[in-house]
Amino acid sequence: MSRYAFLTAPRWVRLITTMVLVSLVCVLLGAWQWSRYQDRSAQAAQVDAVHDAEPVPLGQALGRPVVDAGSQWRPVVLTGRYVGEPVLLRNRPVEGTAAVHVVAPFLADVDGEGLLVVVDRGWLPTAEAGSAPASPEGTVELVARLRLAETPQDRVAADGQVYSLDPPTVLAAAGSPPEAVGAEPLEGYVVAAEERPAADVTLGSYARPTFNYGMNLSYTIQWGLFALGALAAPVVLARREAAERSGYGPVRTGGRAEHEEDLEVLAGLRRQAALPPGRPADGRPAGRVIDAPVTTAVDAPVTAAIDAPAGTDTDGRTAPRAGRHGG
Numbered sequence: 001m002s003r004y005a006f007l008t009a010p011r012w013v014r015l016i017t018t019m020v021l022v023s024l025v026c027v028l029l030g031a032w033q034w035s036r037y038q039d040r041s042a043q044a045a046q047v048d049a050v051h052d053a054e055p056v057p058l059g060q061a062l063g064r065p066v067v068d069a070g071s072q073w074r075p076v077v078l079t080g081r082y083v084g085e086p087v088l089l090r091n092r093p094v095e096g097t098a099a100v101h102v103v104a105p106f107l108a109d110v111d112g113e114g115l116l117v118v119v120d121r122g123w124l125p126t127a128e129a130g131s132a133p134a135s136p137e138g139t140v141e142l143v144a145r146l147r148l149a150e151t152p153q154d155r156v157a158a159d160g161q162v163y164s165l166d167p168p169t170v171l172a173a174a175g176s177p178p179e180a181v182g183a184e185p186l187e188g189y190v191v192a193a194e195e196r197p198a199a200d201v202t203l204g205s206y207a208r209p210t211f212n213y214g215m216n217l218s219y220t221i222q223w224g225l226f227a228l229g230a231l232a233a234p235v236v237l238a239r240r241e242a243a244e245r246s247g248y249g250p251v252r253t254g255g256r257a258e259h260e261e262d263l264e265v266l267a268g269l270r271r272q273a274a275l276p277p278g279r280p281a282d283g284r285p286a287g288r289v290i291d292a293p294v295t296t297a298v299d300a301p302v303t304a305a306i307d308a309p310a311g312t313d314t315d316g317r318t319a320p321r322a323g324r325h326g327g
Contacts, residue, residue, distance in 0.1 A: 003242040016234045023230040030223030033216045040213035042069070047209055050074040055143050058117075059110045067146045067188025073209075075193065078117065078142045080108035082135035084174035088161045089120070094204065098126040102203055103165065104135045105174050106142065106190075107183060114183035118170045119144060120191045122203025132160060133201035140197070144190035165189050 006012060046069065055075035062071060082104050089101035106119045119142065121135070152166040162173050167185050191206060 003246060004238060006241060006245065007238060012234075012238070015237070019230045019234050023227040026223045026227035026230060030220050030227065033219040033223060037213050037216035037220060040211040040216060043072075043209075044211040044213060046070075047073050047211075051145070051208055057110075058108060058115070061146065065110075065115055065184055065186045067148055067186070069148070071146050072148055074146050076144060076146060076190065078106065078108040078110075078144060078190070079139065080106055080114075080117075080142075081139055082119075082137075083107045083116075083177040083180050084171070085160065086121075086132035086135055087170060087173045088129060088132050089165060090157065090161055090163055092123070094123050095207065099123040099204070100126055100129040101165075102129075102132050103162070103170055103174075103189075104132075105171055105177070105180065106140075107177075107180050108142075114180070116171065116180050116183040116185045118165065118167045118186070118189040120147075120165060120189060121195070121199075122192060122205055124203060133199070133203070136195060136197060136199045138197075140195055142190075142192060142196075143194040144192045147189050147191055149188045 007016070051073050053075055055077045058076045058078050061074050061076045084105040086102055086104040089103050092101050093099055101123050102121045104119055104121060106117045108115045108117050124133075147165070150164040150166050152169050153163040155163050157163050157173070160173060162169050167187065167189060170189075171185065193205070
């Protein structure tokens with residue numbers, strides 16, 4: 001019979017199945033953290049590459065009116081005017097401060113053609129944002145950075161407000177200005193860095209983004225180790241069980257016999273403590289000579305008298321009385 005025939009027992013089947021499932025869950029969680037690490041590290045690399053580059057005209061930066069991952073965060077220059085009504089992007093804290101973003105449509109002149117661009121102009125603390133401040137009037141030169149369009153939200157916002165920077169959602173909330181009719185919308189949006197001329201209300205600007213993707217890599221490694229540990233556990237336990245069953249495993253020390261011996265010793269100590277002074281635990285009368293080995297400084301055993309009556313030598317003979325001398 002195989003040494004590992006016991007693995008077909010129900011408890012072993014349950015253990016192995018459970019550990020395999022745990023390992024699979026750890027693998028899935030590790031893969032998720034790895035994908036987040038790749039996304040964030042790619043974004044960080046893109047920011048390092050283009051964030052502080054010299055601004056270029058929008059038409060030169062984009063071959064077509066679509067912001068993709070390769071053009072994100074690139075500074076561009078737009079010339080045109082704000083159209084429609086400004087709207088507020090809710091629930092977007094900035095560096096730990098509760099804030100709303102001020103967003104407005106911008107009709108840019110790109111190579112003689114009109115391009116409708118959604119602009120995130122800046123932010124205000126939530127407590128100061130009763131309504132969206134007005135955009136600058138007339139022709140405006142705008143320096144901004146390209147950003148990917150966000151996924152639209154299912155929540156319905158109040159009038160003049162949105163929950164995501166999805167261009168169709170923002171343009172719908174801002175109304176349909178007649179001057180923008182027929183203009184092609186940019187698939188994406190821009191974050192303003194500078195407006196000329198400046199607006200009457202100064203809005204907060206956005207700092208250079210940072211990405212803490214090292215944490216995701218650490219989590220990926222941890223989940224991988226957990227997955228390996230879950231698979232290794234039943235292997236180690238099965239090998240130990242097989243060794244014990246075949247008689248080659250380590251002898252387990254302690255256990256019930258040792259525990260019972262400890263209890264007997266403890267009971268003896270308690271009996272000794274309950275006896276009157278001078279009476280040994282075995283019930284023998286006090287005064288008997290008990291030879292007990294004693295270790296001296298040179299480790300030589302000697303015999304000592306314990307509780308011997310007066311006038312008796314250690315060998316049991318009567319000691320001579322004072323004043324009498326043997327002949």
